[in-house]
Amino acid sequence: MSQNTASTTPDDRAETPSDTMVKVRDLKTYYDSGSLLEDRPVKAVDGVSFDIRRGETLGLVGESGCGKTTLGRTLIQLEEATDGEVLFDGTDITSLRGDQLYEWRQNAQMVFQDPDSSLNDRMTIGEIIREPLDVHDWKTPADRRKRVKSLLDEVGLSPEHYYRYPHQFSGGQRQRIGIARTLALNPEFIVLDEPVSALDVSVQAEIINLLEELQDEFDLTYLFIAHDLSVVRHICDRVAVMYLGNIMEIGPTEELFTDPANPYTHALLSAIPKPDPTASRDRITLHGTPPNPRYPPTGCPFSTRCPVRIRPDKHEDLDDEVWEGINGFREIIRERMRADRSIRERVRERFGLETRFATIDETYDELFGDTAVPDEVERVLTDVAEAAGNHEEQAALDRLNAEFGSVCDGVAPEGGADPVEPEYYEVSDSGRLSYCHRHDAEHRETETVLDDRS
Amino acid sequence: MAVEEESASGAAAADEARSDDPLIDVRNLQTAFFTDKETIRAVDGVDFQIDSGQTVGIVGESGSGKSVTARSLMGLIESPGRVLRGSSVRYRDLDAVREFAELFSKRTVAVEELAARYDPTEVFGATDATPAEFGHDDPADVPVVDVAAAGYTDEVGITDGDECVFVLDGDVDSPASIRDGFVEITRLSGEAQRKMRGGRIAMVFQDPLTSLNPVYTVGNQIEEALELHQGLSGKEATQEAAELLEAVGIPDARRRVNEYPHQFSGGMRQRAVIAMALACEPDMLICDEPTTALDVTIQAQILDLIAEIQESRDVAVMFITHDMGVIADVSDRVNVMYAGEVVESADVGPLFADPKHPYTNGLLDSIPGGQVGDKLSTIDGSVPTPNEPATHCRFAPRCPKAFDECESVHPVPTPVDEETDDHTAACLLYPDDVSTEEAVERHQEQDRRGDRQ
Numbered sequence: 001m002s003q004n005t006a007s008t009t010p011d012d013r014a015e016t017p018s019d020t021m022v023k024v025r026d027l028k029t030y031y032d033s034g035s036l037l038e039d040r041p042v043k044a045v046d047g048v049s050f051d052i053r054r055g056e057t058l059g060l061v062g063e064s065g066c067g068k069t070t071l072g073r074t075l076i077q078l079e080e081a082t083d084g085e086v087l088f089d090g091t092d093i094t095s096l097r098g099d100q101l102y103e104w105r106q107n108a109q110m111v112f113q114d115p116d117s118s119l120n121d122r123m124t125i126g127e128i129i130r131e132p133l134d135v136h137d138w139k140t141p142a143d144r145r146k147r148v149k150s151l152l153d154e155v156g157l158s159p160e161h162y163y164r165y166p167h168q169f170s171g172g173q174r175q176r177i178g179i180a181r182t183l184a185l186n187p188e189f190i191v192l193d194e195p196v197s198a199l200d201v202s203v204q205a206e207i208i209n210l211l212e213e214l215q216d217e218f219d220l221t222y223l224f225i226a227h228d229l230s231v232v233r234h235i236c237d238r239v240a241v242m243y244l245g246n247i248m249e250i251g252p253t254e255e256l257f258t259d260p261a262n263p264y265t266h267a268l269l270s271a272i273p274k275p276d277p278t279a280s281r282d283r284i285t286l287h288g289t290p291p292n293p294r295y296p297p298t299g300c301p302f303s304t305r306c307p308v309r310i311r312p313d314k315h316e317d318l319d320d321e322v323w324e325g326i327n328g329f330r331e332i333i334r335e336r337m338r339a340d341r342s343i344r345e346r347v348r349e350r351f352g353l354e355t356r357f358a359t360i361d362e363t364y365d366e367l368f369g370d371t372a373v374p375d376e377v378e379r380v381l382t383d384v385a386e387a388a389g390n391h392e393e394q395a396a397l398d399r400l401n402a403e404f405g406s407v408c409d410g411v412a413p414e415g416g417a418d419p420v421e422p423e424y425y426e427v428s429d430s431g432r433l434s435y436c437h438r439h440d441a442e443h444r445e446t447e448t449v450l451d452d453r454s
Numbered sequence: 455m456a457v458e459e460e461s462a463s464g465a466a467a468a469d470e471a472r473s474d475d476p477l478i479d480v481r482n483l484q485t486a487f488f489t490d491k492e493t494i495r496a497v498d499g500v501d502f503q504i505d506s507g508q509t510v511g512i513v514g515e516s517g518s519g520k521s522v523t524a525r526s527l528m529g530l531i532e533s534p535g536r537v538l539r540g541s542s543v544r545y546r547d548l549d550a551v552r553e554f555a556e557l558f559s560k561r562t563v564a565v566e567e568l569a570a571r572y573d574p575t576e577v578f579g580a581t582d583a584t585p586a587e588f589g590h591d592d593p594a595d596v597p598v599v600d601v602a603a604a605g606y607t608d609e610v611g612i613t614d615g616d617e618c619v620f621v622l623d624g625d626v627d628s629p630a631s632i633r634d635g636f637v638e639i640t641r642l643s644g645e646a647q648r649k650m651r652g653g654r655i656a657m658v659f660q661d662p663l664t665s666l667n668p669v670y671t672v673g674n675q676i677e678e679a680l681e682l683h684q685g686l687s688g689k690e691a692t693q694e695a696a697e698l699l700e701a702v703g704i705p706d707a708r709r710r711v712n713e714y715p716h717q718f719s720g721g722m723r724q725r726a727v728i729a730m731a732l733a734c735e736p737d738m739l740i741c742d743e744p745t746t747a748l749d750v751t752i753q754a755q756i757l758d759l760i761a762e763i764q765e766s767r768d769v770a771v772m773f774i775t776h777d778m779g780v781i782a783d784v785s786d787r788v789n790v791m792y793a794g795e796v797v798e799s800a801d802v803g804p805l806f807a808d809p810k811h812p813y814t815n816g817l818l819d820s821i822p823g824g825q826v827g828d829k830l831s832t833i834d835g836s837v838p839t840p841n842e843p844a845t846h847c848r849f850a851p852r853c854p855k856a857f858d859e860c861e862s863v864h865p866v867p868t869p870v871d872e873e874t875d876d877h878t879a880a881c882l883l884y885p886d887d888v889s890t891e892e893a894v895e896r897h898q899e900q901d902r903r904g905d906r907q
Binding site for chain 1: 515516700705706707708709713717719720721722749750751752753754755757758776777778779780781782783785802803806807816817818820821822823829830831832833836
């Protein structure tokens with residue numbers, strides 16, 4: 001694995017090849033809560049940069065809530081970008097307005113996940129597929145009807161389905177209708193948002209085959225959003241792995257699947273159950289759930305769950321179990337800080353009565369009860385527990401971070417005041433990028449660490 | 455946890471008495487839904503067993519009848535659906551039999567006494583029962599217990615439809631002496647039903663939000679289950695609820711008991727539902743697509759948790775999913791369902807290494823991953839809705855290997871070859887070490903499903 005410390009973002013990489021269709025640069029999509037009191041936005045997409053080449057299928061994978069759907073919707077302007085650029089053949093579409101946007105929309109379409117809710121039950125199949133043609137005033141009504149019939153044929157339905165209603169079709173057929181509608185205006189670029197997730201496996205295979213055929217026939221470029229990694233591996237040329245609004249790793253599919261570089265990719269791939277009972281089960285089970293995108297952790301977005309988070313030098317040899325306990329403890333305090341407190345609880349707190357937050361000691365025992373914690377560490381943890389017990393969660397977290405934090409948590413190695421973030425490192429000759437401190441020559445690689453621990 | 459120890463020792467005693475018997479024995483289970491328009495035979499003659507401590511997977515596409523099978527076991531079939539006469543689901547845990555015999559003595563029968571009043575010619579004459587469906591030629595050969603459990607004796611007045619505990623060996627009046635018997639799940643109702651459902655068999659559904667009440671705290675809901683099934687209340691129940699949440703891996707459990715379902719994430723909610731299911735210390739856990747709504751990383755957590763629970767509490771698990779990957783991961787034994795029938799049944803290793811039924815093959819082949827870049831193989835057509843009793847192979851119209859007889863002979867689960875007895879396929883191609891003509895003949899002979907409403 002080559003270890004060139006590349007650039008901070010992928011966009012500074014060598015000249016963009018001429019076959020690039022979509023160029024995304026530092027794109028951010030934030031949702032404001034709209035409340036006067038709460039001004040922290042939800043950072044659904046938090047600064048991503050990548051290219052989509054003409055004719056390729058780029059996969060976008062990640063857990064729910066990681067921002068993959070928002071990213072897909074922002075690319076075709078169904079959501080407004082907060083910051084950054086989306087260049088389609090050189091035009092920044094985030095700045096298009098009115099007629100220009102309306103014109104441009106013909107080029108980019110979307111297939112939705114749930115074929116039950118994305119088709120209007122009161123319209124016939126013909127009307128549904130014809131709608132985009134009507135909206136864009138395409139040729140004459142007779143031409144439109146002809147076009148719809150040829151589209152029906154194209155997606156494996158028959159022209160006599162024109163006058164039927166969606167409820168007369170199965171899930172797979174409905175998805176075909178959705179695809180036909182998408183193709184109506186001859187788009188170049190299609191965002192496929194979980195197009196097969198709601199389908200049975202045998203039907204899923206049919207739709208995947210259809211999508212591949214259509215891509216060949218019409219020179220389509222796909223952004224394929226999915227959480228099912230085996231489907232992605234089958235259909236995509238390149239894959240981007242998202243976590244908490246960031247791209248963690250992006251590169252050619254096979255390479256990424258067989259030799260993942262980022263710890264998150266490692267964990268995600270190992271979690272897929274394989275249809276083979278003899279397969280070894282060296283699953284990396286991640287603890288907890290992704291953090292709230294309104295309150296992302298400082299430093300690396302994956303740091304709160306990362307199985308190979310870098311430890312500060314003086315705790316390098318700490319027992320794994322204690323280390324895990326510390327991580328768990330940190331998560332609990334972080335969560336308590338954000339948990340809603342009812343008025344009743346605030347009042348009880350005020351009068352020193354027992355609340356559901358007052359039981360940190362038991363939680364502490366749960367985590368560290370049966371492990372031998374070194375004295376030095378225990379002293380710090382006791383302080384932390386005390387602060388947390390007094391509802392000074394932020395102080396507790398600061399104390400934890402000062403003692404156990406590392407670059408991953410945003411602690412600058414030279415003691416700088418500003419939190420540091422990971423960089424994109426080029427991890428192979430194909431230009432695959434991974435967003436992780438572990439690729440820095442100073443630290444050991446993810447794989448070595450994982451092997452050591454198992 | 456005195457209760458747990460007690461039941462554990464009870465179970466050990468039962469093991470000694472009859473270690474060969476399965477915990478759950480499903481025979482010819484048929485569940486149909488009757489509407490004005492049509493009858494849908496969602497489950498149409500399903501047989502399988504689950505041993506205690508074993509995980510049995512049920513896999514199939516939507517509409518194959520896997521969820522209805524689970525619901526039939528839980529007594530959750532609602533009108534216009536019902537479990538048809540002729541079905542039998544036996545719950546054989548000796549502890550449970552004794553408990554039920556004691557609690558419901560009026561609904562307990564000694565099979566010996568039944569036999570005295572039983573006349574095979576009368577029963578088989580007056581009802582639509584056929585000796586063939588019990589695997590015999592002569593009505594006289596059919597054991598009375600099978601006929602009674604399937605519900606045929608009600609019509610001739612030997613039983614009155616209320617009996618649900620059948621004692622094969624031991625004294626009905628002193629339950630402690632019972633050494634053999636079973637609780638017939640399809641005949642449960644009222645209080646006995648409630649004792650079984652939740653108390654002995656617990657279920658985890660796909661969407662945790664449907665099993666949690668949004669207006670009560672999670673702790674409250676677990677405490678309710680504890681009170682109902684274990685008689686705990688107050689501080690004791692709260693303590694136990696927190697312990698259960700902790701046992702299913704919810705961090706900071708003591709704070710979490712006082713939170714509402716909406717304050718939990720999806721994975722946490724499913725853990726809470728599992729904690730609720732465990733509250734009554736069940737012998738069996740039915741998991742109906744418990745991880746389908748979850749992300750892979752969270753799915754991995756829940757699968758680990760279920761495996762862990764099974765190991766530490768020795769429960770039997772019936773795991774329903776459409777995901778072949780999950781099935782391979784969790785199951786000891788797998789039943790593949792198609793259009794209301796079990797088409798293949800085998801231990802997990804042989805099933806994936808050497809699938810026999812063309813449908814199983816089709817399912818496995820259509821999973822992406824095997825053939826990178828190539829066209830995925832598909833199964834043409836879609837799962838039919840079974841409206842009529844099967845007279846032929848329901849998969850035949852979609853089957854790449856179908857031949858003429860597939861349209862006229864109904865295949866029954868048959869060992870795939872003469873040496874194997876725990877790998878069966880309902881396909882006319884098997885057993886594969888005899889000629890096709892002979893195989894077809896065997897299926898014809900064994901087809902025991904009568905035309906029944």
